[in-house]
Amino acid sequence: MLPFSRFVLGHRSIPSLRHRRRQRRLLSISSSPNVPLSHPTYMIWASNTSLGKTLVSTGLASSFLLSRSSYAEHRKLLYLKPVQTGFPADSDSHFVFSRLCSLASLRSSGGPSLSFSASNSVIKSSLPAAIALSGRNSLPGERIPAFCEESKFLRTAGTGSAELVCETLYAWKEAVSPHLAAERENCAVPDSLLVEMLEKHLTASLEGVFQKESKQDFCIVETAGGVASPGPSGTLQCDLYRPFRLPGVLVGDGRLGGISGTISAYESLKLRGYDIVAVVFEDHGLANEVPLLSYFRNRVPIFVLPSIPLDMSNDLVDWFNDSEVVFNSLREIMVSTFSERIQRLNDMPKKAGDILWWPFTQHKLVPEASITVIDSRCGENFAVYKDRKGGSITQQFDACASWWTQGPDAALQIELARELGYAAGRFGHVMFPENVYEPVLECAELLLEGVGKGWAARSYFSDNGSTAIEIALKMAFRKFCNENDVLPVRSNTGGRCFDLKVLALNGSYHGDTLGAMEAQAPSSYTAFIQQPWYSGRGFFLDPPTVSICNNMWIVSLPAGMHSGDLYNVVTTYSSRDEIFHKSRDKSDLAQAYLSYISEQLVSFSDKEPSVQIGALIVEPGNTRNLVVPTTSFGALLFVWFIVDNVIQGAGGMLLIDPLFQRVLVNECRGKKIPIIFDEVFTGFWRLGVETAAELLGCVPDIACFAKLMTGGVIPLAATLATEAVFDLFTGDSKLNALLHGHSYSAHAMGCTAATKAIKWFKDPKSNANILSEGGLLKELWDPELVARISSHHSVQRVVALGTVFVVELRAEGNNAGYASTYTRGLIMKLREDGVYMRPLGNVIYLMCTPLTLPSTCRGLLVKLLRRLQQFGEPSS
């Protein structure tokens, strides 16, 4: 056995950082790295600086590469240090490299043969760091070459091969926090670039360089400083690396006070959704493992390393020998936990198909292979597990906003995690009636100052849109009976003096509990087979709709309105603003709407003279379209989806003419019919304003909110009402009160999330999309791209409003079925592009959060347009 060494020097020319940053701005989708799962990959975190992260990395590398039990196997370890300061004096990758070389050399002498090779390189360094390393002067503005540091290569006569690849991605000279070093050395790295670089090196090394046949590969990513130490841009490292969500080992603190720091660091990682598989720390004779074991309750194994000798003259060889058994155990835990994770991820689709029962889903039509395994989400992106190519996590933009609920970007998600942890720690749940606690009071205040501004006086909390609607109906009926002097006989027998129905729009949808179902028109969803008790207690109007066709806004009138005197009415507009302009109130069309509504009301009354209209309910938010693509009917607020044919799945997702809604509301108010706005879908910026009532230009007596209210993380609903409505429930008798409630009414967790999200959404400091004046969202969908898509030959029409972008594909007559298949194919291709959409008949839509950057939305439209062009004509 004759170890020898050589030096490898490489020079790769790279553009300067400044240049890269300029490029970066053009990339539209925010950091969404893919993570290979073909080999264990772990982050090494520490609860503070100088706790021996690099010693742990070295010990693991040694255990993995140099232990005698694995001499016969091919194996490779990739050690990545994304951020290094104090370079080149301090270089953790060099430390790992040089120690492993020493250890390999020692272990090879006198034992069985060991073949070992190692390299260490630094990919990018700041100018001062590069100069310090090369020992030469550099001209200002000169491009710094990438460089490799000295690299050693050891070879034995054996057949096995152990390879160590050490890489430092970015290095700065000053031995301070990376954000300071980057600033002082005028050499910043934006988060997205660092994430991209790390992804590239993880992927290249694991997929490219590593031997495909070998299962003995391993990767370690060592962080800098403590878990929440800033990275180069100032972003905390635990946030910076969150898109990868790699499992981690936490290097704790064995010193006095170290228990606290170790626990807190662990909790900061947990709050960001990280999995920590082990805690390891140096023994300082204080038995810190005892309270830590008690804290971790056996969920996380704890490893104690021997004390590090003050005399480090022999390169810690003795210490590494003494620690070998600890590192071997730690490595085994890391390998087995990784295998268990992969096993579980692979098993999940089958298990899901076996024991779960998805809503709105025909299980028989969902093959196992099409089940999406969601490993986590970071802001707007799902991290989806795919078992191809040895397994990987890929990122998909959640373009259906998880059933139209989603609000958080990555920053708000972490904020909400902390606030929800706080609410659970402070309140858990506390009962509501006759009590008050901060989150519910603040939430009610924010609702009344925000979405209820100018009309609402009371907030009634429940759990979801459906219950909020049931409550709204109870409120509205009380108001109707009272105002129309038709107080029923108080009776326990269920006998009634007259029947009450609601006035609603065809295609409306308000939820799946019976009361909410009764307020919608008969359909497949309300058929006997679904709920035998449904009878359909509403009168339903067909509304006029608007959409963009060939870059023009066009009003489509319902069949019932097509009479001779409408020929001169203007129904084409050049911009969305015209559609929403109040001046239309005086138009001929407004008069035509009024006549149409009056005629319809008379005809309802003629048909069922014993029935009274007890409430108007408008602007519904439909959630179920999303999962039953071939029975695509229902309605959103404004965005409305006409059923042409339930089975064929053709239809349109259209905007109801706001003028019509306003005329309808005013007409009902005149007739003392209480007005309910169902803002479950539209509330909280979904359509670009905090409340859709602002768009409509009129207010209700009662309104329902849910979905985005909590930022889209947990269920909570509110039914807001005027003081006049509330007053009808006060009196001397409890029987007069609203006798409706749910166990978790106004739960502290939901109210806390809501207070945070409501404030975050509307504050320009936290939401870059808020225009400083007027309380409007920026235009998120690039008008030029919208126009191009609306003019594409395969597109029937388009609606872009707020966070919603809807495309109706051409599907006429018998082509509808084709269109449906076509849509499904399109959506599957878009998933490959990293866009998670769900088919909805011949309609596809993109939905983002109120915080999503316009550049991200632009990226989505570009991908959509590209795929539309690829798919060609529907008739081909």
Place this chain on the structure above:
Amino acid sequence: MLPFSRFVLGHRSIPSLRHRRRQRRLLSISSSPNVPLSHPTYMIWASNTSLGKTLVSTGLASSFLLSRSSYAEHRKLLYLKPVQTGFPADSDSHFVFSRLCSLASLRSSGGPSLSFSASNSVIKSSLPAAIALSGRNSLPGERIPAFCEESKFLRTAGTGSAELVCETLYAWKEAVSPHLAAERENCAVPDSLLVEMLEKHLTASLEGVFQKESKQDFCIVETAGGVASPGPSGTLQCDLYRPFRLPGVLVGDGRLGGISGTISAYESLKLRGYDIVAVVFEDHGLANEVPLLSYFRNRVPIFVLPSIPLDMSNDLVDWFNDSEVVFNSLREIMVSTFSERIQRLNDMPKKAGDILWWPFTQHKLVPEASITVIDSRCGENFAVYKDRKGGSITQQFDACASWWTQGPDAALQIELARELGYAAGRFGHVMFPENVYEPVLECAELLLEGVGKGWAARSYFSDNGSTAIEIALKMAFRKFCNENDVLPVRSNTGGRCFDLKVLALNGSYHGDTLGAMEAQAPSSYTAFIQQPWYSGRGFFLDPPTVSICNNMWIVSLPAGMHSGDLYNVVTTYSSRDEIFHKSRDKSDLAQAYLSYISEQLVSFSDKEPSVQIGALIVEPGNTRNLVVPTTSFGALLFVWFIVDNVIQGAGGMLLIDPLFQRVLVNECRGKKIPIIFDEVFTGFWRLGVETAAELLGCVPDIACFAKLMTGGVIPLAATLATEAVFDLFTGDSKLNALLHGHSYSAHAMGCTAATKAIKWFKDPKSNANILSEGGLLKELWDPELVARISSHHSVQRVVALGTVFVVELRAEGNNAGYASTYTRGLIMKLREDGVYMRPLGNVIYLMCTPLTLPSTCRGLLVKLLRRLQQFGEPSS
């Protein structure tokens, strides 16, 4: 001005710690300290040891007591150091005391007159610490006297007076973590004792010694080590002091790596529900405030202190002078934040009355003074704000389990906070259909292995009990139609071939959405005024009930059963076990039940021949009784509450005879009527077993769960079903699927809480109440006390089962109204005793969590019995 000093030595004889510990065992209610809010009281936390907590305390004391602007005012500062190690060499209270004396002396020289007095005392110390302090030898076992250390007194000619009181509560000699010192010096302090001691000193000093008229009092409690450093018992300090939930100042770390430690420590405090009003740290030239400001986004002010000189020869006088402006600002923030908190707490009842709308509540009957302001909860206790005596937080045991939801003790609450934070950080919310993610899969697995064991194959998730029932009805009707060959014509018109009703028990309650309402008998809750659409689609049986009267279990038969052939039937039992014994299946009573049920079914069928019974729904969980005391009707699983008279509020909360339930289930199964168990209330140990089906000894086709499922922190419901039920929804058409869903179906937050809680409840390692074999809860209610209460002359009957203890007070005929008033008075008195109950007609109940210690339950019963005895006879 002539400063002088004197020494005060005091000797208070105290019992040894060992003795105190023995006493402690007799106290039944766990730590629930009261906190005075008459003056600002703050905890000083640090992110690590040796960061200068005591310097901050000293600086604050100096700013508060010695600043010239307040010379004219009376003011007092109490400095408490609950836990001190390294004593007497290290004594933080002595440091504060001596530095303040020096500073006072210096400031008085040459300026306006300052009158200042100070004292420092150590209340309890370990034997070694006491010996070290007194410099004498001590005999083993000798009682250590409490002692006061040297105390200085400075006086000036001025009229103002500034007083400093420094107290160390417990001191140990070794300079190690308190849990180690306590162990090594054989001188432990249980958490409850430390909490009690701190409460006593906070209360005594603030309420007793402090001048009542002065608003210028201030209190500082300084912790030891880092936020999560162990206290003397090993409990982390952040957990140990949680019952007080005092607002805090965090002393951060200005060194390299200190940003991370500061943020993590802050997050650990937030996760436990603490409010941190400021972060302060020493400048080390690294500008750590920059990333911290960015992290805190102006929510928390940050203060940077000048670097501490290495030369401390002048007692840091210069440093304190340099820091004065920082400490003045910090103090102002602390004072103003405190005032704002008190202001808000005082305003809350009025604001709540103005803008909230409580469920089931007649607002007119809730005077502002009776609104409970809940500042937080810790495990089973509410922390309630009272504005009397200058304001205070008092603890009340949540004996109505917050509408029967509550599960966590203090430990599980923190565990859930961390897990919920993790779930929010990892998933936020992700949509469910066709997807799978770890929390939903694990939750479904736990449900099917637990409450659904032996029969359930699928889990359908929704948001609350009401929606779970609506789903169960849809499932059951599908099964009925299919099994009875009565498949209806598929129709969108709402037309039906026949009517379906449910078979249920009178007084049942399943929720407030229309479908759930339809399954319950007509009552005030279902009257036209509440929901005009209710028609009552059920046949309702009167069931036999059982309860304890004079320490005997007695079956009461419904009126319909009282025929001649029942005279010989046994209806009295000596124990609850006999009631639940399967051998009763062969009794005459079982035969009598069967006849009764058959007769009733025939009579229903005769009455409405066109109606079929599509489902049996039993064991309902009623939640609304809790808030509408004078309309007390409804039912729980087993525990059943009969309406005698809605207005008078008389009734009983009784156990339905399990034999009757079993006979009914078997009879319906024979008739191919699908069986639904409503376990919303009873599931997850509420009745002492994981599922009430175990008590009944039969299984359903469908069962509904909610409430305790998430441990009682957030809404989530599950409808479990057999594979046979699921199969009826599979097929080639989507129209065959169950077209029901909610936006947050199977939300990750709820599923995560559920997985944690379900496992925690049933694991003897985390739940001391679980009997190692048999999966039963320990008997929580002391049988002797139950017997005494059941025999009390004012008590009609009693039920004790699992976590529920119900007392029906005597209320016959016209006394019912009186009984209701009597109950309300009783409950108000019990609130003064620290037990939060809600009146329910003439019924009162105590409900604990599955984790509540039997000693705590015993304490509740003792308090109840004492108040019953005080209140005397109802007729008096």
